[in-house]
Amino acid sequence: MTESLAQALVEFFGNTIPSWLTVFLISMLPILELRGGLIAAKLLGIPLVRAFIICYIGNLLPIPFILLLIKKIFKWMRRFPKFAKIVDKMESKAEKGRDKVEKYKEWGLFAFVAIPLPGTGGWTGALISAVLNLDIKKSFLVIALGVLTAGIIMALVSYGIPALVQYFKAGSAVVTLLAA
Numbered sequence: 001m002t003e004s005l006a007q008a009l010v011e012f013f014g015n016t017i018p019s020w021l022t023v024f025l026i027s028m029l030p031i032l033e034l035r036g037g038l039i040a041a042k043l044l045g046i047p048l049v050r051a052f053i054i055c056y057i058g059n060l061l062p063i064p065f066i067l068l069l070i071k072k073i074f075k076w077m078r079r080f081p082k083f084a085k086i087v088d089k090m091e092s093k094a095e096k097g098r099d100k101v102e103k104y105k106e107w108g109l110f111a112f113v114a115i116p117l118p119g120t121g122g123w124t125g126a127l128i129s130a131v132l133n134l135d136i137k138k139s140f141l142v143i144a145l146g147v148l149t150a151g152i153i154m155a156l157v158s159y160g161i162p163a164l165v166q167y168f169k170a171g172s173a174v175v176t177l178l179a180a
Contacts, residue, residue, distance in 0.1 A: 006036040019044040027058030030123040034059040034151050038158040048159045066126035067136045094131040106142045113146025122147045
């Protein structure tokens with residue numbers, strides 16, 4: 001599903017905006033997040049390191065706003081019957097992750113965000129954190145590390161292990177040159 005959505009958005013944006021901006025916007029969206037951004041970046045031929053940085057920043061940008069404002073937004077939305085149903089659905093989704101996060105605290109939140117499966121990620125992690133009234137600063141740090149981990153996993157999937165090996169070899173060559 002993520003791949004087909006990413007493909008559809010790449011086609012939708014086409015050449016109307018720069019490819020990096022397409023990837024950035026896709027990475028900001030719930031459901032797709034960094035996973036979809038990396039898939040789109042690969043489709044658009046963006047090099048791995050550049051793609052990773054764009055996707056990571058794009059995925060993290062909405063997180064502080066969710067952590068700080070989602071409860072107020074939900075309260076406002078509940079005033080309208082159609083929106084109240086959406087809020088109920090989102091809170092229900094957050095409740096599904098509650099047990100793991102409450103049991104394992106920060107490690108539970110980290111694992112929830114870091115494992116790139118449908119329905120997990122920074123957005124949902126931030127929603128769970130807000131619903132459970134977890135510490136905002138700790139939650140942001142844990143979510144950022146979870147997104148980083150999910151990004152590494154997805155980079156392996158999207159770009160393949162040979163590309164990462166080549167990157168690290170090049171990086172070690174640079175370190176060797178700088179040390180000489």
